[in-house]
Amino acid sequence: xxxxxxxxxxxxxxxxxxxxxxxxxxxxxxxxxxxxxxxxxxxxxxxxxxxxxxxxxxxxxxxxxxxxxxxxxxxxxxxxxxxxxxxxxxxxxxxxxxxxxxxxxxxxxxxxxxxxxxxxxxxxxxxxxxxxxxxx
Numbered sequence: 001x002x003x004x005x006x007x008x009x010x011x012x013x014x015x016x017x018x019x020x021x022x023x024x025x026x027x028x029x030x031x032x033x034x035x036x037x038x039x040x041x042x043x044x045x046x047x048x049x050x051x052x053x054x055x056x057x058x059x060x061x062x063x064x065x066x067x068x069x070x071x072x073x074x075x076x077x078x079x080x081x082x083x084x085x086x087x088x089x090x091x092x093x094x095x096x097x098x099x100x101x102x103x104x105x106x107x108x109x110x111x112x113x114x115x116x117x118x119x120x121x122x123x124x125x126x127x128x129x130x131x132x133x134x135x136x
């Protein structure tokens with residue numbers, strides 16, 4: 001399995017971060033790698049959506065885990081691999097501690113890590129900083 005993770009502490013309140021994260025159409029406002037995103041239905045486990053990364057074709061995703069005010073996981077299936085975008089948050093002394101993690105698993109994990117990994121890793125910190133600024 002390939003993985004990348006970044007944690008950021010911000011003074012932004014958790015409920016404002018959560019509101020922005022669950023508004024899927026707003027993801028490109030803070031996720032520097034996305035050009036658009038949409039969700040069919042409510043922000044709940046099992047909901048399906050699609051998103052388009054810069055220089056990529058659109059991809060479907062599934063909200064495989066949603067814990068109100070605490071985080072969610074968006075699962076994207078690729079040929080012989082899965083990509084999990086895991087977003088978690090918790091209250092901290094500063095305000096909120098956010099952790100965003102990306103995992104690629106499956107038989108072709110090595111290929112997707114080689115093809116996508118560097119860009120995914122490089123987008124983590126700037127995206128989190130942008131999200132924190134948007135809701136502060």
